[in-house]
Amino acid sequence: MAALRDGDFAALQILLKAPSKDAVRQLCQECFSSPPAALGPLAQRACPGLAISAQEAEQLVSALHNLTRHVVFRGFTRAEDILCLFPENFHQNLKNLLTKIILENISAWRNEAQASQISLPRLVDMDWRVDIKTSSDSIARMAVPTCLLQLKIQEDAALCGNNPVVSALTVELSKETLDTMLEGLGRIRDQLSAVANK
């Protein structure tokens, strides 16, 4: 998580050189979504559009990243909270524009942060099928229903960057196992309702 630094607001004023409000909007979104490691390349891409030096671009991109991430971290929802962050002498119009852009994007950004937080491997999809076993080496004729469950599991997004590894696991459940599992899942549901109703 990036913390706001002293030089950040000075760097933000470089945005006054931006060609349009949309350019500022675009840059804000890219700076938020970019992980710290990718800020360098992003700065290089931003240079030509803003007619600024490489060093200025780096400072700007870093400052925008810190500002947007800081606001999302604190969970601000009101314009006042965001406006308070800026120093006294900061350019009024730019301050208002940045606040407006941030407020527009804040809930999408929160979702993005939550989606990429660390976790155990995540369930991304699940499919099932019911088979009837009709014969085996131990019994020539039978009619035993069984369930095949396929779980698609994605490894921790943070570890895989842009190429998450999804593995498929197929499990077989007998009717008894399924009943026990449903009992467990039912208990979870009951406990969740109890927590929700408190």
Next chain:
Amino acid sequence: MGLLNFTRDPVPEAVSGDMHNLNQLSAQQFSSLTEVLFRFLTEPKEVERFLTQLSDFATMNKISLGPLKNIVKSILLVPNGALKRNLSSEQVRADFIALGLSEEKASYFAEQWKVNSPTLTRLALGQTLMINQLIDMEWKFGVTAGSSELEKVGSIFLQLKLVIKKGSQLENVYVELTLPQFYSFLHEMERVKTSLESFS
């Protein structure tokens, strides 16, 4: 010997001799031996106990253990084949008679077979191959209070640990689900249960 129900392969030579010896046992002795056999068939893991009971039977009835074991091996051919082929008790009886066992003893054994076959069938079904069988499921759920990106979160997470049998080893698989995913999973599992029940 005509066609047998319990097997298509030729029967070992020793079997008719063993049947002849069985015929020499009294009804009481045959009944005790049959009891020992079925106790073993319904609890196949109790090998020690089975061997002890056979040995006791041999001593009590003044029969040598070696020949007794051979006789038992021959007898067991029939119920094992019968189980695989879902034979009826009449077919079991017919097979024993074809092998040389007396009608009286064949009928008695077939009757015991009928009584025990639900248990034996259930045991055989339990041995059927399962791929990546789910053995156990552990779970915990909680609330994410905060993260490095979000100071206050308050979202519920659910973690499942699935214990899966892969071949002869157990493997643990850890999965995390969001709340909507959990409800969706629960809903799907209930559909599976309905489907399985309609086929039972």
